[in-house]
Amino acid sequence: MAEGNHSTVTEFILGGLTEKPELQLPLFFLFLGIYVVTVVGNLGMITLILLSSHLHTPMYFFLTSLSFIDLCHSTVITPKMLLNFVMEKNIISYSECLTQFYFFSVFAISESHMLAAMAYDHYIAICNPLPYNVTMSYGDCSLMVVGVYGIGLISATAHTVCMLRLVFCKADKINHYFCDFFPILELSCSSTVINEVVGLCFSAFNIIVPTLTILGSYIFIIASILSISSTEGRSKAFSTCSSHISAVSVFFGSAAFMYLQPSSVSSMDQGKVSSVFYTIVVPMLNPMIYSLRNKDVKVALSKLLEKRSFLGR
Template sequence: MANGNFTRVTEFILTGVSERPDLQIPLFFVFLVIYGLTVTGNLSIITLSSVDSRLQTPMYFFLRHLAIINLGNSTVIAPKMLVNLLVKKHTTSFYECATQLGGFLVFIVAEIFMLAVMAFDRYVAICNPLRYMVVVSQQACFLLVSLTYLYSFSTAVVVSCCVFSVSYCSPNVINHFYCDTVPLLALSCSDTSFPETVVFVSASTNLIFSITVVVASYFNIILSILRIRSSEGRKRAFSTCASHMTAVSVFYGTLLFMYLQPRNNHSLDTDKMASVFYTLLIPMLNPMIYSLRNKDMKVALRKFLTN
């Protein structure tokens, strides 16, 4: 770092989704509705999959934890963003920013691997149905979920420490609506090559591993479905995977677009729009994607409301 007089940063200023004053109140109500639907939808899945005896299967066990992750991811981001839409000064303290980044990384990495675990679950259910309850036993389910949370927490600690190990000096304006790695490192007044490498290697490794598991699982699933002679059987088998395939396509497509685009084409404003999708919209859409075409969930909801 060059010698000179620098003001150490004790707080950051978030620009938000939009800097236009006339859009703050409309955006507040839009994102309030989105967050309300997110909380309602994911809490419904968590509650129904916990209390209904029909939903005590590995598939719904993983879906329950995906809902927990979606709810956590949105809650780390949305409340602070909603408050900032109502106040003039969008500040966040240094340690609050570090906590938000850590929480975001925990849930985003957990979602990446939970989707891979769910793809593996569907692979076993369709390709090896007779061994399903043996391969995806209760112990295996707890182990897969525990490893997912443990790895995501470890990744969050390592990446957050790397990002906040560099020096931050004035200016302290983050061109984003929450504390994320790329806009944070853009403010550093010291060498960021090491944390940038850690962030890129971590993101790309996690995505490549997870996508490999998903693609391999669905490749074998499609081959198994094509071997089914009856059209009704193929339709039933495909319907069990359609929701997960939709969620995977939207989620991974957004992450790949954001983190693996060429550096010379990297735009923080584009990142903000992509971030809205995977931090706010996808957690809202996932309960709808997994529930609207799911007869068991509909029956469980009617039974729960009746009781």
């Protein structure tokens, strides 16, 4: 590493998800399959929304952004993880490690706030439907998305700048399948108190604030749904929100388990399992959740396939 950083470590070894040789190949094919489904699903969702004019609404504008985040989030982590299954030692340079950590932080934090923005959109659509088009105008939605990415960039920059002050002397094996916050801290031979305080504060903000926004939105949404006299109306409203609730539950549950506890309390082996959910499984599941449980997406897909079939004749 550069002399100004006062470290003798120039590269790290990623420990991977497991050290059992008999599991390496099966896990490689499993996660390769998951990654292919993730890429196809999220690119497919983005393409479908862009090509279907009746999906050009605020809800699907946010969904396009979520699919982009999921695609990037998975791409930052999974390819390097796949290498770990087929190589004897998965070496990553110091600069590559911090770069991976930075972009992982950007997209993970952005996803939490994007899910909050989507909950607010549902709240406006169900609780205040008349001024919906004014409240959720294209300009306002664009500002919200820019704000989401802005929070992700600021938080990730703060985390990474704090990482630069750490000194790494001898230990070079990261007990994880990617360069994450706590596994990197464990290797430092300098004080990590500042990093842990900054990390806990930002993690609390980026998990608790979106969670409260989502909970607040759904309290009003549920109250509004219960006041609907029509059974069909209630069913439609619940159907609109069910996909989002599923995505939120998996993402925030696994992220909170990993980050909202001190490093002395958390088990890194448990953390790996938790990390698999929000870094690999969630980006794969989101397109499925929003397509399989959404009539508008199904209709748009069938129309697009019919159009391609007609043009192909």
